[in-house]
Amino acid sequence: MNSAPLPISYDDIAAARERLAGVAHRTPVRRSRTAEERTGAELYFKCENFQRMGAFKFRGAYNALAQFTPEQRRTGVIAYSSGNHAQAIALSARLLAIPSVIVMPHDSPAAKLAATRGYQEGQRGSEVVLYDRYTEDREAIGRRLAQERGMTLIPPYDHAHVMAGQGTAAAELIDETGPLDLLLVCVGGGGLVSGCAVAAHHLSPGIEVVGVEPEAGNDVQQSLARGEIVRIDTPRTLADGAQTQACGQLTFAVIHALVARIATVSDEQLVRTMRFFAERLKMVVEPTGCLGAAAALEGAVDVRGKRVGVILSGGNVDLPLYAQLLAGR
């Protein structure tokens, strides 16, 4: 445990819950007899694939934007992301009538571009700015635009308000299940796992929080082993939400203090888990969203005899890719 105070406390998560009440979905918690027979555990799946936008990211984005000052609301928000964070910011900005500029790769899937622009429709000062992901630096573009236009940049994970928002997912889960022995959470930049770890340790003292990364991109596992943030090359994995090169400063401080360890699973295990959810629970879960469940179902973490919470982080996967993965190529 660190002795320095953590960047967020449970009070921040409790406040986020109030901001999100009636705005974010209280997503269902589901179980599967098949999964429980196979693992010998009680498994509680928190279905953030049913969240607005199809992913937990809405929680953090909305919690951040809802705390903007009147001046920030007037000038607007800027975000860069090829994934769920962009849409989460665009939707939250729309709901709060805040202008949004979203920096996205020019080769983003048409459906994602269309969805983001859909949220911005009719919103003053809102637009998608495209960049070339092979030759341009999105962070530099984001910073430049933020400066030029006086807009507030909201990063995808390394931000206390974002982390606190994500933690509401675990808080809702444990409210419903009661105390748990173990919580499995996927790890990309660490926003979800850090928020959830703070919520879980507060609401279920003695719980063990285990993060799950793709085998190909275990930067946080390495970081925990070294005690400092390790940066890796962009990993090649189906879990596009966990293709981060390194976690954040704020998220690492929480992970270091509250996450017991990091497990890893292979892409093959993710695909089997994705099929399991389609076949048995009739749910679409994106590859990144399968990380925690794969750790339990594929034996990467010992769950036998335990009461285990699992965050299914999202369900946003392009249908052609999803179809291909279900079909086994």
Next chain:
Amino acid sequence: MNSAPLPISYDDIAAARERLAGVAHRTPVRRSRTAEERTGAELYFKCENFQRMGAFKFRGAYNALAQFTPEQRRTGVIAYSSGNHAQAIALSARLLAIPSVIVMPHDSPAAKLAATRGYQEGQRGSEVVLYDRYTEDREAIGRRLAQERGMTLIPPYDHAHVMAGQGTAAAELIDETGPLDLLLVCVGGGGLVSGCAVAAHHLSPGIEVVGVEPEAGNDVQQSLARGEIVRIDTPRTLADGAQTQACGQLTFAVIHALVARIATVSDEQLVRTMRFFAERLKMVVEPTGCLGAAAALEGAVDVRGKRVGVILSGGNVDLPLYAQLLAGR
């Protein structure tokens, strides 16, 4: 309206609810902003794809078996079905410790055979009997086995206890939503729509119940027009749960009395609706389960300005076929 008493009343459905309490899932009711913006209706999707067995069929099967006499429980149940009814009977029989014989086509998908046999494992006197669907008559086999072994045959829809069980789906839905203007229900043999029509008219007086069939197999639409049961050739449609040649005597009596009309949708509309559920609601809905929703989303029924309940009947579709349909071939 018929003047003869109907084969089931709301009291039968209320009694079925008590038998099913704590055994069947109370499935969630979900909404979609996208679908509501597109149709101008309030749409309440009752998710029987999340029911045990992955389909509403469990409700009727369990309600029937739970009413067996001690002698019937000893000798056991027999059912013939290539689809969800077989598995619903096998699971219900297991839960009630009743022997079950299930007559299935010898070329049934391996997953379905395995699932059915899985439910029968360790159950005395239980087995799957295979037949050749091109040369043998499953009804004759079923009747012969029933007679030889003294077992009780439970048909997939034309049975008052089965119909009453299916009606609990609409009862739960309206309990949750309050009064509705319209209820859309898929129609195969008519077990679901007849049970739901009785429940809906009781709990939401003035409601209009509309059945939905595949374009290629509109036998009930023809039957309502003629005022008597019309038998058609086995229709070629993706909606395998609605490939019935004719509805039942008991189900037709209720449909004739309580169903306003039958709408039809094409296989192409079913596939678009299936994709919509995967993409937007992150749910697997089988083609038959999409009939009611397709009628609303594709304009086969005028829903604008109405509060509309839609029963999504199930989610049991073989993954390879599902993948192929999502991919658009």
